[in-house]
Amino acid sequence: MDQAKIKKELAALAAEGMPEPEPVEETPEVEAVPEEQAEAKPKKKEKEKPKPRLNGLVETPYDERGAHVDVQLNPDQVVRAAEILDSEGMTLEAVTGVDWLAEKQMEAVYDYSYTGGELFRVVIRARADRAQPDFPTISNVFGGANWHERETWDLLGINFTGHPQLERLLLPEDADFHPLRKDYKP
Amino acid sequence: MAGYFNELFSGTKSLAIGLRITIKECFKPVVTLQYPHESLVMTPRYRGHIELVGDAETGETKCIVCGMCQRACPSGCITVKGEKREGVKGKVLTVYQLDFTKCSLCGQCVESCKPGAIDFSHEYNLASTRKEDFIFDLVKRLKDKS
Amino acid sequence: MLNLSAQLNTYLVIGAMLFGFGVCGLIRRPTLIGMLIAAELVLCGASINFMAFNHFLAPDPTVGQIMTLFIMAIAAAEAAIAMSILVCIYRDYKSIELENLEELSG
Amino acid sequence: MNPTLLSPEGLSGLVFLGLVAVTICGAVIATAAKRLIRCLTGLVACFMGVAGLYYYLGSPFVAMMQLLIYVGAIAIVIAFGIMLAEPDEAKLVKKKSGLSGVLSLIAGSAVAWGLAVAALRADWMSPAVKLNDGSVRDVGMSLLTTYSMVFELVSVVLLVAILGSLALARTGRDKE
Amino acid sequence: MTLLAESQLHETFELNLGPQHPATHGVLRVKLTMDGEYIVKAEPVLGYIHRMHEKMGENRTWAQFMANVGRMDYLSAMSFNHGYVALVERAMGIEVPERAEYLRVITVELNRIQSHLLWWGAFVLDLGGFSPLLYAFDDREQILDLLETVTGSRLTYSYFRFGGLYNDIDENFVDGARAFIKRLRSRIPMYHDLVTYNIILMTRLKGVGPISAEMCRKYGATGPVLRGSGIQFDIRKNEPYSVYPEFDFDIPVYHEGDCMARYMVRMDEMEQSMRIIEQALDKLPDGPVKAKKVPKLIKPPIGDYYHAVEAARGTFSIRVVSNKTNKPYRMKLRSPTFSNLSLFEEASEGMLLADALALMGSLDLVIPEIDR
Amino acid sequence: MNEVIRLVIYLVAIIAFAALNAAYLVWVERKGAGHIQRRIGPKEVGPYGLLQPLADGAKLMSKQILIPRGVDVPLFMIAPVLAMVPAIMSFVTIPFSETLVARDINIGLLMIFAFASVNIMALLLGGWASRNKYAVISATRAVSQNVSYEIPMLITVITIVMISGSMNLNEIVMQQTNILKWYIWPWTGNFLGPISFLLFFTCSLAETNRAPFDLGEAESELIAGFHTEYAGMGFGMFFMGEYANIVIGCSLITILFLGGWQCPFGLFPGIHWFLIKLYALCWTFVWIRWTYPRTTLWGLLNLSWKYLIPISLVNLILTAGLLKVM
Structure with missing residues (x-):
């Protein structure tokens, strides 16, 4: 595993997917959420139009965040990113999603780590429209992603296109809801 | 070979x-311990269901009906009600109900209680076939005890 | 009725009946295994005859017993071979019904 | 001369009748049952009855061998065959029953009747002297003297049968 | 795939293993497609005790969620609690007193031994030996008694608090822990004699269910499964947290990747855990067990936080997204056996049923943790 | 008439003995398991739980016999009987003491094996008729195990028959008048001596489907094996048959190798010696069951074909040679 190489390639990948050739700034996506969010009531968010985080690579302080590199990509680039990380011997630890109801977006988050000795954690994230959250599957690259993606689909309704078996994993087969969506009412 | x-x-x-x-x-x-014939004494820190602690002298409850325990409980199994009475400072506890069917024994309520009015009991022989048996009226239990 | 066991004819009739059942089964059964079962009945009928004659008529009463033992050995060999042939047939034809095996008849 | 029912002879006659019944019932089931596994059960019952008959014929040794070989080996082999192929006989029998059912019944009863009549009509002569009493020891002796050649041949046949069936049935996982 | 192709020649049948089956240790269901006694395809079906802990996390305050974490993996609740408090402490920037960290390590390692002991017994039970289970329970009870005197609970401890511990240990704990270690040290050779070196067990485990390091990587397998495949990876060493860097211990590694390797890794890990506990007991500093400056209201700053710990079954990690409220915005719980089980489908292809169950046992499944 | 009464008495006694043994071996098993695992085992019903077997029996008998849908009913009902009856029949020829034998058949040894083979058929039919995949797998396992272990077992028996020159169990016992004349020793002609005893012991473990060879009812793989679908007395019959088989297996070991009802020192031979030896062996069965993990089918067949059969054959040949020399 070569940290510098991974960073370089991921940054290049992120730059590719940029809509405008603006340099990547240190704007972690978290700032997208307004500071005075008292009760996580998503409707309040709409008042201040937050600036969405741009694609790009951010080096995050490990001690505070628990990850070294945080990369935002376009949804169609996650497979490329997975291939880059796979070729460097990284492991996929988890796939998950976040429902950003206020921004009407759905985010998929991929946690990568390295089990070969050195400590290196990479977070790949991508956002898609909440109405049609389509991400390509990386289960062809990492077999373990199969279940993680199924689970994410199951709980959040993120659609992983090309997934071999996108069925309910944890919920019953006849469930017609995605409980982790913020607008889910039991 | x-x-x-x-x-x-x-x-x-x-x-x-x-x-x-x-x-x-x-x-x-x-x-092994032959359970129904012998039984263990629980350790002092054993976390059973909660119970009201009586004052050492009067035997009355220390509860001031602040409702912290009710708010701290993750599963909402505590119901506390009090009323104002003449001649008494603060509120007087009238209802302290624990729905033990929902309780997960996390201890948040005991920790949140400032006056130290609730504590864990050491009871563990709680088996029953009816659900109602697990809705404890802790005020009544305290009275029975004293 | 109660001293039937001491009469040669009882055994001969039983043997003949078993033989008859066997023949009937051989014709009737549509599968190889069914025929094998029927064949075992035929052999059994024959063995009973041997044993009966051995007991009642033979001057040397070991002959019939030995014959029966040989029949058993042959039956065992037959069953083993039949079963392995059956396995082979089943593997190729996915069936042990005789009708489906007509192409075997040269 | 009929023995009374409760005398030892009478009881043994009763048991004999039971054995005959088991044999015949077993044979009927083995021939007529629709499911092969029931045929096999009938066959096993028939074998057990026949083993009992052998016992009455003064040869417990052969009776035990009958159980050991027929029930313990042959029936098991057939059972495995049934498990392997599991043919749906019920359907097949129905398909075939028209002519062959009648035909088989006629043929079977004709053979049985013919044999029985032949057996009953014949005038069997009891031997004057018996050379021995047909005990296990005698059987063993003649197997190793008079019939030694046959004995050897049978062993060869068995060996060949085992090898042959192994060769026939053996294809398999190690082919991968 | 060759096997699948060949299975077209053979006839296959479906066998439904579970959800109520003695070998699945809980309510896991495995849909098996069998060719005789060989497995053509084994598809685990999950979710029979799914409780949606992640959603519960979004509806509870940070402190209230503590009880849930321990309930995911009831066998190493301590490690899971540790992961959660460490995450919140990382997010809030809380410094934990040293004594508290030492006690956390001691209790977590005791909990790990307890978990491995139970696994050992249950695994041998899967293989048909009953007595070892009860011997293991006998020793495990000692740990549970120890932990009960400290935490008041035997399984779901909720002992840790943000910035420290619920309460300090009592005076008997240190002696009790030392006595237990002495006892277990004398018992483990017996375990090895009775089970490990038993010829029947050896033939059942050696070379059975090999999992390659590459397969572990692809499936994200961690913990003893990964270490049994020859990769020296342990969060306690590779991504040190708490006070683990101060202890001298080894990561047991076996390179065969078979069931025996995973078995041996766990057996050796018990010894390493005992070493850690001994050192921690020796070095145990005095002082408070709770940080002074813990905010009343836990509201971590906006952002993503990630923390991983080494639970008994592998890497347990939590990702939370905080929006600076008293409840998490999103909480992802990444449990180790979820990933470990996901490789079962590939690893069990073409195995015998009995061997596949040995493989499943060697993965050390705790179903509530998979289903969460 | 006397003959008839004697027969009835023996029949009743044998059935009672078999049932009692089945019941109390379970008690021994549970108590033994308890103490091996540092527990007490049954203790509530009667002193030391001695009435527990009766309570269990009453429970089994009062249970409804369930017949699941799709089961082949006649076979399903016959199979437990077929498992039980031959086991009881085998008792007929076992000499508990010099005179205490129901029917002293001169090929008693052969008879026991003949009836044992019927038992296999019962497992197969029971498993097959249950229409349960676990039961079928279990039945095939049990049968292939039984068949492959019958070979070394019979070869060892032949060795003993060669030494003793008889297949009559009582006669075999009579020849082993004291401990030095037991057929377990090489100088009696049994060339490999104790090894052949161990071999026979292993085979009887396998033949009676006992741990570590209890593949047929490997509970962690096949639920309860061939009797998964049986409830109440259907299960009870299988159970009794199984324990009766254990008693028969142990009796056979006692008779063939340990001198049956003969005293080791030539004093006071009688049924007590037989029972002591018998129950010591039964206890060993229990002891082994609670010690070892289970083998796999492949390991089992390997053991049979790679070790037991060659060793027993070698023993047969060497014993034949030794007898020729002696």
């Missing part, structure tokens, strides 16, 4: 050792 016999002998030996161990264990004293 040597491997064949080697495997045969070492295998048989390992089996004999196993038998020796179990027969030794067979003659050691039993370690």
Whole structure:
């Protein structure tokens, strides 16, 4: 595993997917959420139009965040990113999603780590429209992603296109809801 | 051929050792507790369901009906109600109900209680076939106790 | 009725009946295994005859017993061979019904 | 001369009748049952009855061998065959029953009747002297003297049968 | 795939293993497609005790969620609690007193031994030996008694608090822990004699269910499964947290990747845990067990936080997204056996049923943790 | 008439003996398991839980016999009987003492094996008729195990028959008048001596489907094996048959190798010696069961074909040679 190489390639990948050739700034996506969010009531968010985080690579302080590199990509680039990380011997630890109801977006988050000795954690994230959250599957690259993606689909309704078996994993087969969506009412 | 016999002998030996161990264990004293006939005393920190603590002198509850425990409970199994009475400062506890069917014994309520009015009981023989048996009226329990 | 066991004819009739059942089964059964079962009945009928004659008529009463033992050995061999042939047929044809095996008849 | 029912002879006659019944019932089931596994059960019952008959014929040794070989080996082999192929006989029998059912019944009863009549009509002569009493020891002796050649041949047949069936049935996982 | 192709020649049948089956240790269901006694395809079906802990996390305050974490993996609740408090402490920037960290390590390692002991017994039970289970329970009870005197609970401890511990240990704990270690040290050779070197067990485990390091990587397998495949990876060493860097211990590694390797890794890990506990007991500093400056209201700053710990079954990690409220915005719980089980489908292809169950046992499944 | 009464008495006694043994071996098993695992085992019903077997029996008998849908009913009902009856029949020829034998058949040894083979058929039919995949797998396992272990077992028996020159169990016992004349020793002609005893012991473990060879009812793989679908007395019959088989297996070992009802020192031979030896062996069965993990089918067949059959054959040949020399 070569940290510098991974960073370089991921940054290049992120730059590719940029809509405008603006340099990547240190704007972690978290700032997208307004500071005075008292009760996580998503409707309040709409008042201040937050600036969405741009694609790009951010080096995050490990001690505070628990990850070294945080990369935002376009949804169609996650497979490329997975291939880059796979070729460097990284492991996929988890796939998950976040429902950003206020921004009407759905985010998929991929946690990568390295089990070969050195400590290196990479977070790949991508956002898609909440109405049609389509991400390509990386289960062809990492077999373990199969279940993680199924689970994410199951709980959040993120659609992983090309997934071999996108069925309910944890919920019953006849469930017609995605409980982790913020607008889910039991 | 040597491997064949080697495997045969070492295998048989390992089996004999196993038998020796179990027969030794067979003659050691039993370690189990014969539950309905004997029972354990719980350790001082044992976390059973909660109960109201009576004041050492008066035996009255220390509860000031602040409702912190009710708010701290993750599963909402505590119901506290109090009323203002003349001549008494603050509120007087009238209802303290614990729905033990939902309680996960996390101890958040005990920790949140400033006056130290609730504590864990050491009871554990709580089996029952009816759900209603697990809705405890802690005020009544405190009265029965004192 | 109660001393039937001491009469040769009882055994011969039983043997003949078993033989008859066997023949009936051989014709009737549509599968190889069914026919094998019927064949065992035929052999059994024959063995009973041997044993009966051995007991009642033979001057040397070991002959019939030995014959029966040989029949058993042959039956065992037959069953083993029949079963392995059956396995082979089943593997190729996915069936042990006789009708489906017509192409075997040269 | 009929023995009374409760005398040892009477009881043994009763048991004999039971054995005959088991044999015949077993044979009927083995021929007529629709499911093969039931046929096999019938066959096993028949074998057990026949073993009992052998016992009455003064040869417990052969009776035990009958159980050991027929029930313990042949029936098991057939059972495995049934498990392997599991043919749906019920359907097949129905398909075939028209002519062959009648035909088989006629043929079977004709053979049985013919044999029985032949057996009953014949005038069997009891031997004047018996050379031995047909005990296990005698059987063993003649197997190793008079019939030694046959004995050897049978062993060869068995060996060949085992090898042959192994060769026939053996294809398999190690082919991968 | 060759096997699948060949299975077209053979006839296959479906066998439904579970959800109520003695070998699945809980309510896991495995849909098996069998060719005789060989497995053509084994598809685990999950979710029979799914409780949606992640959603519960979004509806509870940070402190209230503590009880849930321990309930995911009831066998190493301590490690899971540790992961959660460490995450919140990382997010809030809380410094934990040293004594508290030492006690956390001691209790977590005791909990790990307890978990491995139970696994050992249950695994041998899967293989048909019953007595070892009860011997293991006998020793495990000692740990549970120890932990009960400290935490008040035997399984779901909720002992840790943000910035420290619920309460300090009592005076008997140190002696009790030392006595227990002495006892277990004398018992483990017996375990090896009775089970490990038993020829029947060896033939059942050696070379059975090999999992390659590459397969572990692809499936994200961690913990003893990964270490049994020859990769020296342990969060306690590779991504040190708490006070683990101060202890001298080894990561047991076996390179065969078979069931025996995973078995041996766990057996050796018990010894390493005992070493850690001994050192921690020796070095145990005095002082408070709770940080002074813990905010009343836990509201971590906006952002993503990630923390991983080494639970008994592998890497347990939590990702939370905080929006600076008293409840998490999103909480992802990444449990180790979820990933470990996901490789079962590939690893069990073409195995015998009995061997596949040995493989499943060697993965050390705790179903509530998979289903969460 | 006397003959008839004697027969009835023996029949009743044998059935009672078999049932009692089945019941109390379970008690021994549970108590033994308890103490091996540092527990007490049954203790509530009667002193030391001695009435527990009766309570269990009453429970089994009062249970409804469930017949699941799709089961082949006649076979399903016959199978437990077929498992039980031959086991009881085998008792007929076992000499508990010089005179205490129901029917002293001169091929008693052969008879026991003949009836044992019927038992296999019962497992197969029971498993097959249950229409349960676990039961079928279990039945095939049990049968292939039984068949492959019958070979070394019979070869060893032949060795003993060669030494003793008889297949009559009582006669075999009569020849082993004291401990030095037991057929377990090489100088009696049994060339490999104790090894052949161990071999026979292993085979009887396998033949009676006992741990570590209890593949047929490997509970962690096949639920309860061939009797998964049986409830109440259907299960009870299988159970009794199984324990009766254990008693028969142990009796056979006692008779063939340990001198049956003969005293080791030639004093006071009688049924007590037989029972002591018998129950010591039964206890060993229990002891082994609670010690070892289970083998796999492949390991089992390997053991049979790679070790037991060659060793028993070698023993047969060497014994024949030794007898020729002696």
